[in-house]
Amino acid sequence: MSIIQTKNLTKIYKTGVVETVALSDVSFQINEGEFVAIMGPSGSGKSTLMHILGALDKPTSGEYILDGERVEKLSDDKLADIRNRKIGFIFQAYNLLPRTTSLKNVMLPMVYAGVPREERAERAKKFLGMVGLGDRMDHTSNQISGGQQQRVAIARALVLSPSILLADEPTGNIASVQAEEIMAIFQKLNDEGHTIVMITHEPDIAEHAKRVIHLRDGKIFDDSHQHQKRISN
Amino acid sequence: MMELREIILEGLGTLTLNKTRTGLAILGIVIGIGSVITLLSLGQATQKSIQDQIQSLGANLLTVQPGAIRQGGVMGAMGGRTTLTLDDAKAILSSSEVTTIKTVSPEVEKRMQVTTGKSNSNVEIVGVTPQYAEVHKIEISSGSFITQRDVDSMTRVAVLGPTTVTNLFGEGANPVSQTIRINGKTFTIVGVTVAKGGSGFMSQDDRIYVPLYTAQKQLFGISYLNSIAIEANSPEVMTEAQNQVGYLLLARHNLSDPTKADFSIMSQQDILDTASSTTKTFTTLLSGIAAISLLVGGIGIMNIMLVTVTERTREIGLRKALGAKKKIIITQFLTEAIILTFIGGAVGVILGIFASYLYSRLTSSVFAVSFGSILLASVVSVCIGVLFGWYPANKASNLQPIEALRYE
Numbered sequence: 001m002s003i004i005q006t007k008n009l010t011k012i013y014k015t016g017v018v019e020t021v022a023l024s025d026v027s028f029q030i031n032e033g034e035f036v037a038i039m040g041p042s043g044s045g046k047s048t049l050m051h052i053l054g055a056l057d058k059p060t061s062g063e064y065i066l067d068g069e070r071v072e073k074l075s076d077d078k079l080a081d082i083r084n085r086k087i088g089f090i091f092q093a094y095n096l097l098p099r100t101t102s103l104k105n106v107m108l109p110m111v112y113a114g115v116p117r118e119e120r121a122e123r124a125k126k127f128l129g130m131v132g133l134g135d136r137m138d139h140t141s142n143q144i145s146g147g148q149q150q151r152v153a154i155a156r157a158l159v160l161s162p163s164i165l166l167a168d169e170p171t172g173n174i175a176s177v178q179a180e181e182i183m184a185i186f187q188k189l190n191d192e193g194h195t196i197v198m199i200t201h202e203p204d205i206a207e208h209a210k211r212v213i214h215l216r217d218g219k220i221f222d223d224s225h226q227h228q229k230r231i232s233n
Numbered sequence: 234m235m236e237l238r239e240i241i242l243e244g245l246g247t248l249t250l251n252k253t254r255t256g257l258a259i260l261g262i263v264i265g266i267g268s269v270i271t272l273l274s275l276g277q278a279t280q281k282s283i284q285d286q287i288q289s290l291g292a293n294l295l296t297v298q299p300g301a302i303r304q305g306g307v308m309g310a311m312g313g314r315t316t317l318t319l320d321d322a323k324a325i326l327s328s329s330e331v332t333t334i335k336t337v338s339p340e341v342e343k344r345m346q347v348t349t350g351k352s353n354s355n356v357e358i359v360g361v362t363p364q365y366a367e368v369h370k371i372e373i374s375s376g377s378f379i380t381q382r383d384v385d386s387m388t389r390v391a392v393l394g395p396t397t398v399t400n401l402f403g404e405g406a407n408p409v410s411q412t413i414r415i416n417g418k419t420f421t422i423v424g425v426t427v428a429k430g431g432s433g434f435m436s437q438d439d440r441i442y443v444p445l446y447t448a449q450k451q452l453f454g455i456s457y458l459n460s461i462a463i464e465a466n467s468p469e470v471m472t473e474a475q476n477q478v479g480y481l482l483l484a485r486h487n488l489s490d491p492t493k494a495d496f497s498i499m500s501q502q503d504i505l506d507t508a509s510s511t512t513k514t515f516t517t518l519l520s521g522i523a524a525i526s527l528l529v530g531g532i533g534i535m536n537i538m539l540v541t542v543t544e545r546t547r548e549i550g551l552r553k554a555l556g557a558k559k560k561i562i563i564t565q566f567l568t569e570a571i572i573l574t575f576i577g578g579a580v581g582v583i584l585g586i587f588a589s590y591l592y593s594r595l596t597s598s599v600f601a602v603s604f605g606s607i608l609l610a611s612v613v614s615v616c617i618g619v620l621f622g623w624y625p626a627n628k629a630s631n632l633q634p635i636e637a638l639r640y641e
Contacts, residue, residue, distance in 0.1 A: 056554060056635045077558045083634075084556020095551045095638065099250060111239070112556040156555075 002065075003163055003195050004030040004053065009062035011048050011218075022048040023059070023218045030164075030197060035190040035228070037206035038199045040215035046199050047168070049215065053197060054089060054166045055082045067163040084112050088157030092169035094149040096141040102128060102152045103137040109160050127155040131185060147178030154185060158194075165189065167198040171205055183208045184231045244569040255573065258537040262577025262617065263584060265527030266610045270585025272523050273606040275592060276516025278599045283508045285599070286437075287501050289429055291370050292468050293335075294501045295475060297321075297461040297482070315457040316486060316495045319445075322461045324485060331477040333470040338364040338462040341448050341455065347401065347441060348414045354400045357440045358415060360448025368464045369437070376409040376424030383423075383444040387451065391415070392424040396439040415441065416452055471500050530577065531617040538570050538625035549629050550637025562630040570622025571615055578614025582607050 011023040023045045030036055040046045051057035052064060055071055056079075064072045067086055074082065083089070096105045106124035115123070128137050131151040136144055141152070150170060157165055167186070171179035187208060190196055200206050207229040214222040248255045299317040322339035325331055341360040346353060365371065366378045376392070383390050393401075393408060402408045408422045420443065429437040449455055465474040475498050482496055483489070542549070549562060586602050593600035 051635050054554070056638075057633075077560075080553060080556050080558045083554060089554055091638070095547070095554075097548060097551070108552070109555045112552075112558070112561065117236075117239075 001032045002029045003032050003034075003067055004028075004197070005063075005065040006053075007063040009049070009052060009059045009064060011045070011052065011057070012060045021218055023052070026062070026215075026218070026220055028213065028220060028223060030195065032195055033190070033193055034211060035186070035196045035209045036198070037209035037212045038197065038215060039201060039203075039206050039212055040221075041201065043217075044215040045218040046215050048218075050166065050168050050197075050199050053164075054087055055079045080112075084109060085160060086163045088160070088162035088165045090150070090153050090157050090165065090167040090170045092172040094141070094146070094153045094173070096149055096152055096156075098142060099140050101138050101140050102133060102144070102155075105141065105152055106156045106159055109156060113160055115160075123159055124155070127159050128152070130158075131155045145178070146174050147181060150174060150178075150182055151185065154182070158189070163195065165194055165196045167196065169199055169201070171200070171202070179205065180231060187228075187231060240564055240568050241572065244565065244572050248569060248572060254537060258534055258573050259577040259580070261530030261533035262527070262574050262614055263530075263581040265523065265530040266578045266581025266614055267584040267588065268523035268526055269520060269613075270582055270602070270606055270610055271588040271592075272516060272519040274585065274589035274600075274602045276512060276519070277603055277606075278589065278593060278601045279512045279516075280509060281601055282599045283512065284505065286429075287505045287508065289370065291368065291464065292501055293465045293471070294368065295334075295463040295465060295471065295478065295498055296500075296504075297325075297463065297478065297496055297498050298459070299457070299496050315455070317458045317461060318456070319458060321482060321485060322458065325461065325463065325478055325481060328481050331474070331481055333466050333474040333477060334463050335466055336364045336367050336464045338362060338368040338464075339445060339458045340365065340462060341445065341453060341457075341459045343448075343453050343459075345416045345452065347397075349401050349411075352401055354397070356397055356400075358448060358452060359440055359442050360445040360453070361442050362445050365442065365462070368462045371437075372427040373424050374427045375407060376422070378424055378426075379442055379444050384446055387446045388444060389418060389420045389447060389451070390423045390444065391420040392426060392442040393422055394426050394436075394438040394440040395428045396436065397441055398425055400439070413441075415443070418451060471502070475500060527613070527617065531574070531621040534570055534573055534617065535621035535625060537573070538566060538622055539628070541569070542566065542625045542629045545629075546632060546637045546640040549632050550634045550640065553632070553634040554638060559630040563626045566626035566629050567619065567622045570626065571618035574614045574618035574622075575611075578611055581614070582610050585610075 007027050009023055009026040010021070013020045013022055026049065038046050038049065048057070052059050055066070059072050062072070063070065066082065069082065071079070071082060097108065103121065103124050106128055107120045110120040110123065125134070125137065128134055131154050133148060133151055133155065136148060141149055144152070170186075171182050174182065183205065186196055186198070198209060206212050207226070208231070209226070210228045211223070211225045213220060297317065299314045319339050322337050325334065326337040339362060343358055344355055345358045347356045359365075361379055362384050363379055363381050366373075371378065373392070374395070378392055379390065391413060398406060398408055401413065402411070407425070409424065411422050412419050413422060414420070426438070443452070463474065463478060465471050479491070479494070479498055483491060483494060486495055488494060552562065589602060590600055592598070
C-alpha cells in the first residue's frame with residue numbers, strides 16, 4: 001500500500017524575473033514500511049522535496065497524495081493539521097524548544113492535537129523511555145548532548161503515531177558514535193513497521209536504508225533498492 | 234484545542250524568562266494607568282472639596298462685587314473698583330423693593346502683615362459687621378465675634394481663624410485677650426472662630442476679622458467696600474433676590490443698561506459652577522496628558538512584542554511545523570501582550586490609589602477614588618494589550634514554517 005505518491009511534482013522559485021527550477025517532474029511512490037534515503041548534492045532539490053513531503057511547502061504544480069489525502073491544494077491551517085497528525089519531523093538542528101524540559105518538548109505536538117492533558121505526560125514518558133531517555137525527562141534541551149536532543153526529537157516525532165517519519169539530515173550535527181545510535185533507533189522503528197523517509201548526503205548513513213533515491217538537478221537520477229547495512233545492538 | 238489556562242501559564246513562563254525586558258515593558262503601562270488614576274482621583278477630590286466648601290458657606294448666599302464680569306469683552310469699570318459703598322449695602326437692606334433677603338454683610342479685605350511678640354505672618358484681614366457671622370455661618374469657639382458697638386466705635390479688636398491662631402501662637406493656644414499688631418497697630422483678640430476646613434484660596438480658617446470701620450479707616454484707608462454678602466430668605470428665591478438687588482444697584486449707580494453694570498452679583502451656585510468647570514477642564518487636560526503616556530506605554534508593548542516575535546521566529550516555525558494553527562499562534566502572542574498590560578494596569582491602579590492617598594494625606598484634602606476609574610483603567614489596559622499586541626501576533630501567525638525554520 002502506498003503511503004506517499006507524487007505525480008510530476010515541480011517547484012519553481014521566482015526571485016524577480018529569474019526563475020529557478022528546484023524540482024521538475026518528480027514522480028515516485030513510497031509504500032508502507034519502507035525506509036528510504038533521499039540523496040543528492042546540495043542544490044539537487046532534496047530539501048525542497050523534503051519540505052513538500054512534510055507539507056511545509058506547496059509544489060508549483062503536480063500532485064502529492066499522503067496517506068490517501070491530496071495535500072498540495074490545502075489551506076495553511078489544514079496543512080498544519082496534516083503535519084500534526086500524519087507527519088513526524090526530525091530536523092538536522094533538532095529544533096527543540098529552548099529552556100524547556102524534554103518531557104514538555106515531547107508533549108508539544110499533543111497540545112496542538114488536543115490530547116487530554118493527563119494523557120500527554122503519560123504518552124510522552126512512554127516514548128522518551130523508548131528512545132532511552134527515561135532518566136532525562138526533566139532536563140532542559142540545553143542540558144543534554146546533541147545525540148540526546150535528537151532522541152528527544154525522535155520521541156516528539158513519534159508521539160502522535162504519524163503515517164510517516166521525515167528526517168532531514170538527522171545525524172548531520174551529531175558525532176559518529178551517536179549517529180550510529182540514532183540509525184539503530186531508525187532501523188528498530190522501521191522493523192516495527194514505521195515508514196521512514198530520510199534525507200542525507202552521507203553515503204554511510206544512507207547505507208542504513210533499504211532504498212535510495214538519488215536526486216540531481218531537481219530530477220530523480222537513480223532509484224534503487226539496496227542491501228541494508230544492519231546495526232546490531 | 235489548548236485550554237486558556239495553559240496558554241496563560243505558558244505565556245507567564247515565557248515572560249519570566251526575560252525579567253528585565255518584561256519589567257520595563259510593564260513599567261510603561263504602570264506609569265500610564267497610574268497617572269490616569271491619580272489625576273482622575275485628584276480631580277474628583279478637588280471637585281468634592283470645592284463643593285463641600287462652597288456648600289458650607291451657605292446655599293443662600295449672594296455676593297456683590299464691584300466690576301462687571303463680561304464675556305468676550307473688556308472688564309467694565311476697572312478703575313471703578315471703588316464703586317461699591319456702605320450706602321449701597323444699607324440701601325439693599327432697607328429698600329422696599331428688595332423683599333427676598335434676610336441680612337446684608339458689607340465687607341472689605343486685604344492681606345496684611347501681622348505680628349505677635351515672637352512670630353509674624355501675612356494674613357487676610359477682613360473688615361466686617363456682626364452680620365458677617367450670620368451670612369457666612371461663622372461660629373465662635375472661644376470669646377465672641379465683632380459686635381455693632383465695636384464697629385460703631387472703631388475699636389481695635391480682632392477675631393482670629395483657627396489656622397491663624399496656630400500660625401501665630403502655636404497649636405492649641407488660646408489667644409483671647411492677648412494682643413497682635415496688624416500693620417503696626419495693636420489689636421486685642423476677642424474671639425476665635427470654629428474651623429471650617431478647606432485649604433488654599435478658599436480657606437476660611439486663616440483670617441483675621443476686625444470691625445468694618447476700623448479696617449476701612451485705620452488699616453486700609455478706604456471708604457468703599459470690596460464686597461457685599463447677602464443672605465436670601467431661601468434657596469428658591471435666589472434668582473429673584475439677584476434681580477431685585479441688581480436693579481436697585483443699577484438705579485443707585487445711575488445706570489440704565491444692565492450690560493454696563495459696574496458690579497456683579499454671584500450666587501454660590503455660580504461660584505460652584507465656575508470652580509467646577511475650572512477643575513473639570515484641568516482634570517480633563519491632565520488626564521489627556523496621562524492618556525498620552527498610556528499610549529506611549531502601549532507602543533512600548535508593541536515594540537517589545539515585535540522584538541519577541543523576531544527573536545522567536547524559529548520557535549514559531551517549529552510550532553507551526555508541529556501542527557500549531559494560525560489561531561493558536563495569535564492567541565499565544567496576544568495572551569502575552571495582554572498579560573503584560575494587565576499586570577501593568579493592576580500595578581498602575583494600586584500605585585495610582587496610593588499616590589492619591591498620599592496626596593490627600595499631605596495636603597489634608599479629601600481622598601476620593603472612583604470605582605469607575607479603576608474599572609475603566611482595567612478595561613483600557615486589556616484593550617491596549619489587544620490593540621498593540623494584535624499586529625505582532627498576527628505577524629507571528631503569518632510566518633511561513635519553512636522560512637521561519639531557516640531563520641538564523
